[in-house]
Amino acid sequence: MKKLIDLTLNDFKLIYRTPSLRAFLVMPGIIFIVVLVLLPMLVENFPSVEPYLPPILIVATFELTQMFGFIYCMVLIEEKETAVAKIYGVLPVSKIGFVLARLFIPTLITTVLTFILLEAQTFYPVAVVPNLVFSLIAGLLVPVYILGISVLAKNRMAGMVWIKVFNIAVVIPVIAFFIPQRFTPLFGIFPTHWPYQGFFSLLEGEAFLWQLIIGLFYLGGLLVIAVRKFALSHFV
Secondary structure, eight states, X not given: XXXXXXXXXXXXXXXXXXXXXXXXXXXXXXXHHIIXXXXXXXXHHOGGGGGGHHHHHHHHHHHTHHHHHHHHHHHHHHHHXXXXXXXXXXXXXXXXXXXXXXXXXXXXXXXXXHHXXXXXXXXXXXXXXXXXXXXXXHHHHHHHXXXXXXXXXXXXXXXXXXXXXXXXXXXXXXXXXXXXXXXXXXXXXXXXXXXXXXXXXXXXTSOOHHHHHHHHXXXXXXXXXXXXXXXXXTTO
């Protein structure tokens, strides 16, 4: 645990020295204010917004992943550009273990923040177990997001482009809520589609667990692939 904390503190020191990255640390606070303060005011004054609450809540929870997603992408890409990653590559530790340890705390923090947000929102009652599963899925998106972009991007400029592409891929399944139901399965290629649909089914009182399980395994599989690709390419 001490090594995990040391790794995370070292990364946060790097983040704090970069103003553009430091600014992203306020994103969870902004999302909490929007969901817990501004959204209830909006619904109270404009009741027509209420039918759109499920997709708004879903997108808000997954936007919590953007904080660590963007920050760590930039940190890891900079390591690659400056050849610092090669130094990590000669350390007498497992590369996969090093990667997982480094991303454990950001994933845990995102999972906890998602759980707290869903517990604190006052629009829908969410039981503890479904909340934990949904929050874990949201947390798993963090390492998949970070490692996927870090593998694909050769430099920070390319990283910014890939971040935009990934952000679109994360959010685009919300379109399925606004089109005829027969077209909804078309969005199943996107990993966030399944937790989106599962959470919506939960709020509607319908069967939801199978959709969350698919989302969990989908992201878990992508994480395995991303870790292996990253370990093979980042440290050389």
